[in-house]
Amino acid sequence: xxxxxxxxxxxxxxxxxxxxxxxxxxxxxxxxxxxxxxxxxxxxxxxxxxxxxxxxxxxxxxxxxxxxxxxxxxxxxxxxxxxxxxxxxxxxxxxxxxxxxxxxxxxxxxxxxxxxxxxxxxxxxxxxxxxxxxxxxxxxxxxxxxxxxxxxxxxxxxxxxxxxxxxxxxxxxxxxxxxxxxxxxxxxxxxxxxxxxxxxxxxxxxxxxxxxxxxxxxxxxxxxxxxxxxxxxxxxxxxxxxxxxxxxxxxxxxxxxxxxxxxxxxxxxxxxxxxxxxxxxxxxxxxxxxxxxxxxxxxxxxxxxxxxxxxxxxxxxxxxxxxxxxxxxxxxxxxxxxxxxxxxxxxxxxxxxxxxxxxxxxxxxxxxxxxxxxxxxxxxxxxxxxxxxxxxxxxxxxxxxxxxxxxxxxxxxxxxxxxxxxxxxxxxxxxxxxxxxxxxxxxxxxxxxxxxxxxxxxxxxxxxxxxxxxxxxxxxxxxxxxxxxx
Amino acid sequence: xxxxxxxxxxxxxxxxxxxxxxxxxxxxxxxxxxxxxxxxxxxxxxxxxxxxxxxxxxxxxxxxxxxxxxxxxxxxxxxxxxxxxxxxxxxxxxxxxxxxxxxxxxxxxxxxxxxxxxxxxxxxxxxxxxxxxxxxxxxxxxxxxxxxxxxxxx
Numbered sequence: 001x002x003x004x005x006x007x008x009x010x011x012x013x014x015x016x017x018x019x020x021x022x023x024x025x026x027x028x029x030x031x032x033x034x035x036x037x038x039x040x041x042x043x044x045x046x047x048x049x050x051x052x053x054x055x056x057x058x059x060x061x062x063x064x065x066x067x068x069x070x071x072x073x074x075x076x077x078x079x080x081x082x083x084x085x086x087x088x089x090x091x092x093x094x095x096x097x098x099x100x101x102x103x104x105x106x107x108x109x110x111x112x113x114x115x116x117x118x119x120x121x122x123x124x125x126x127x128x129x130x131x132x133x134x135x136x137x138x139x140x141x142x143x144x145x146x147x148x149x150x151x152x153x154x155x156x157x158x159x160x161x162x163x164x165x166x167x168x169x170x171x172x173x174x175x176x177x178x179x180x181x182x183x184x185x186x187x188x189x190x191x192x193x194x195x196x197x198x199x200x201x202x203x204x205x206x207x208x209x210x211x212x213x214x215x216x217x218x219x220x221x222x223x224x225x226x227x228x229x230x231x232x233x234x235x236x237x238x239x240x241x242x243x244x245x246x247x248x249x250x251x252x253x254x255x256x257x258x259x260x261x262x263x264x265x266x267x268x269x270x271x272x273x274x275x276x277x278x279x280x281x282x283x284x285x286x287x288x289x290x291x292x293x294x295x296x297x298x299x300x301x302x303x304x305x306x307x308x309x310x311x312x313x314x315x316x317x318x319x320x321x322x323x324x325x326x327x328x329x330x331x332x333x334x335x336x337x338x339x340x341x342x343x344x345x346x347x348x349x350x351x352x353x354x355x356x357x358x359x360x361x362x363x364x365x366x367x368x369x370x371x372x373x374x375x376x377x378x379x380x381x382x383x384x385x386x387x388x389x390x391x392x393x394x395x396x397x398x399x400x401x402x403x404x405x406x407x408x409x410x411x412x413x414x415x416x417x418x419x420x421x422x423x424x425x426x427x428x429x430x431x432x433x434x435x436x437x438x439x440x441x442x443x444x445x446x447x448x449x450x451x452x453x454x455x456x457x458x459x460x461x462x463x464x465x466x467x468x469x470x471x472x473x474x475x476x477x478x479x480x481x482x483x484x485x486x
Numbered sequence: 487x488x489x490x491x492x493x494x495x496x497x498x499x500x501x502x503x504x505x506x507x508x509x510x511x512x513x514x515x516x517x518x519x520x521x522x523x524x525x526x527x528x529x530x531x532x533x534x535x536x537x538x539x540x541x542x543x544x545x546x547x548x549x550x551x552x553x554x555x556x557x558x559x560x561x562x563x564x565x566x567x568x569x570x571x572x573x574x575x576x577x578x579x580x581x582x583x584x585x586x587x588x589x590x591x592x593x594x595x596x597x598x599x600x601x602x603x604x605x606x607x608x609x610x611x612x613x614x615x616x617x618x619x620x621x622x623x624x625x626x627x628x629x630x631x632x633x634x635x636x637x638x639x640x
Binding site: 050052076077078079080083102103104197200201205210211212250253254256257260261264265276277278280413414415416417418419443444445446447486 | 512513514515516517518519545546564568575579582583612613614616617619620621622623637639640
C-alpha cells in the first residue's frame with residue numbers, strides 16, 4: 001500500500017541524498033518553494049501513506065516562505081500543517097500562521113536528571129516513586145492544579161514565564177530558568193492579546209499534564225553514544241531521569257482557536273488564498289499577526305511555567321521517596337519547545353521560523369543556548385513510545401544550514417488511534433508493559449491504547465536518520481521504567 | 487466499540503452510506519481524530535455532534551441515561567460549518583470549566599445562530615479534545631439529510 005503510494009509520486013519526488021527527498025516547486029500549483037523531507041526510503045514509504053506530503057506542499061504555497069517547506073523524519077499527517085513540519089517566513093514580507101504552531105502552543109519536553117542510579121533502588125522503591133509521581137501530578141481532567149491563577153498573577157506568568165513563578169511562589173530556580181529554551185520567556189508576550197476565555201480555560205490548569213500524547217516518564221539512561229556530550233549535559237549510564245511532556249493546556253488551545261478564526265476572516269483582505277482553511281495566516285506586520293504573536297508568546301511562557309510546576313511536583317515526589325537531598329540535587333537538563341514560532345536570524349535574514357512538531361536543534365556555535373552546553377550543542381529530546389525508548393540528542397551547526405536549526409520531536413505516529421485500538425486492549429497493554437519492566441498509570445484506558453508503542457515509528461530508526469542528515473547527534477538512549485499518562 | 491471508516495471515503499452525496507437517523511462515526515486519521523456526523527435535520531446534526539463529543543470525553547463510551555444538569559449555550563457564526571466547529575469547541579470548553587461530561591443537547595437554529603440546552607453528566611471528562619479545526623471541514627445540507635465532517639485536534 002505505502003510502496004504503491006510512493007511509486008505513484010515517483011515522478012515528482014527527487015532524491016537529494018539517501019536521507020533527503022524533495023517535491024519540486026512545480027509539483028503542486030501555487031508552491032513558492034520546494035517541499036523537502038528528511039527521511040530514508042523506508043521512512044518515506046510510511047510518510048507517503050497518509051496526507052503528510054500533500055500538507056507539506058500546501059505549506060510551500062504560503063506567502064514569504066523561504067528556501068523550502070521542511071519535514072523532519074517523524075512527519076505525519078496533521079490538520080493544515082503536517083506534524084513534524086518547519087516553515088521559515090521572511091520577517092519583512094512573510095506571514096504568520098497560528099496553524100503552523102498548532103493548538104498546543106509550546107507543547108514541549110523537559111528532562112530532569114536524578115542524582116541516583118537505577119541500580120541503587122529496589123524494585124519496590126521504583127514502584128513507590130512511580131506511585132508518588134502519579135499521586136502528585138494532576139493528569140486527566142482539565143482542572144486539578146493547586147495553582148489557580150487569575151488577574152495580575154496570571155498576567156505575570158504570561159509575560160515572564162517560569163521567572164514569575166520563582167518570584168511570586170518560590171517555584172523553580174535560576175539554574176532551571178537558564179536551562180530552558182529562551183530562558184522560558186519569549187520577548188513580546190502580550191497578556192492583553194489573550195482572550196478572557198483563554199484565560200478562564202488556562203488559569204486553573206497551571207501544573208496539569210493534560211491528555212492525548214502527554215505523559216510523564218521515569219527512565220533509566222540505558223546507553224551513552226557520546227560520553228563527552230553526556231558528561232557535559234550531566235548524564236551517566238544507569239542514571240534515573242524524568243521526562244515531562246506537556247504544553248500550554250486550554251489557554252494555548254484557545255489562543256490558537258481565537259486567532260485561526262480571526263486570520264481566516266482577514267486573509268482574503270490581504271490577498272492570501274488558502275489551500276487549506278487551517279493554514280489561515282496574515283502578513284507579519286499586520287495588526288492581526290502582531291496580536292497573535294503577542295498572544296502566542298504569552299501562551300508559550302505559560303507552557304514553560306506549566307512544565308516548571310510539573311517539575312516542582314516531581315521534586316516533591318523524589319523527596320517523599322528518596323529524601324530531600326535527592327530532590328535538591330535533581331537537575332534540569334533542559335526544556336525544549338516543539339510547537340512554536342520564533343523570530344530567528346538565518347543566513348543574514350530575519351525569519352519567523354514555525355516549528356510544528358519539530359525541535360530547535362542549535363549547534364555549539366549558537367549564542368542562544370546555555371553557556372554550559374556551548375561545547376556540544378543544544379540538548380534535543382526525542383520521546384519515543386512508552387514501551388521503547390527516548391533519546392537525548394545534541395544540536396549540530398550543520399542543522400542551521402539544512403533545517404533552520406531544527407530536528408524531529410518524537411518517533412512520529414504510524415498508526416491511527418482507531419487502528420491502535422483494534423490491536424490491543426488496555427488490560428493487555430498494561431500487562432505487556434509490566435512484563436517489559438514498565439509500570440503504567442493512566443487516567444484513560446482508551447488514551448493508553450491509542451498511545452501504544454506499536455502506534456509509533458521505530459524511534460531508533462528516526463533518530464539514526466536525524467543523525468545521518470546532520471540535524472543532531474545521538475547522546476543517550478533512555479529506557480522507560482514508569483509512565484504516567486493523562 | 488467505535489465504527490471506523492477509511493480515510494478519504496466521502497459521505498456528501500453518497501446516498502448508500504449510513505442510516506437516515508442521526509449517527510456519528512470516527513474516521514481513520516494518523517495523528518488526530520475525524521468525526522463524521524449525519525442527521526435528517528441541521529438541529530439533529532448539531533445534537534449528534536454533542537453526542538459524539540460526549541462519547542469522546544467519556545473515554546470512548548456512549549453516555550447512558552445518567553442524571554443530567556442542564557446549561558444553555560448561545561452562539562453565532564458567519565456560516566453553518568463554522569457554527570458547528572464553534573459549537574464543538576464550546577462543548578469542550580464547558581467540559582473543562584464545569585469538570586463534567588457534556589452528553590446531549592437540544593438544539594434550535596435560526597440561520598447561523600444557535601441556542602442549545604446542553605445536558606451534563608457529573609463525571610470528570612477525559613480531556614482528549616483540544617480543539618475542533620477547520621481542516622477539511624465538510625458541511626452539506628441535502629433535502630433529506632445533513633452531513634458533516636470535522637477534524638479534532640487530540
